[in-house]
Amino acid sequence: MNGVKKECLSCTFFRLKVIDAGVCRIDRNLSKDFPTKEVSDICKRWSDAGQQYFIRTGWIKAQTSKSSQAH
DSSP states (O other), rough: OOTTTSSGGGTEEEEEEEETTEEETTTTTOSSSOOOOTTTTOOOTOOOOOTHHHHHHHHHHHHHHHHHHHH
16 A cells, blocks of 8 residues: 555554553454554564554544643
């Protein structure tokens, strides 16, 4: 795909936990302690998540909006 950034936020194996970080679940059968990754981290085992990227960015925007309204 053209224009897709190969970063954790757009990877199939990434699970978003907070606005700027999550866990990499590429080896989910081997361990329950998944490594923490930042949204912009890059890995050679990246796999395109497709539409999940847009869902994740929408969630981040919503969380950011909630936190700015609370202050």
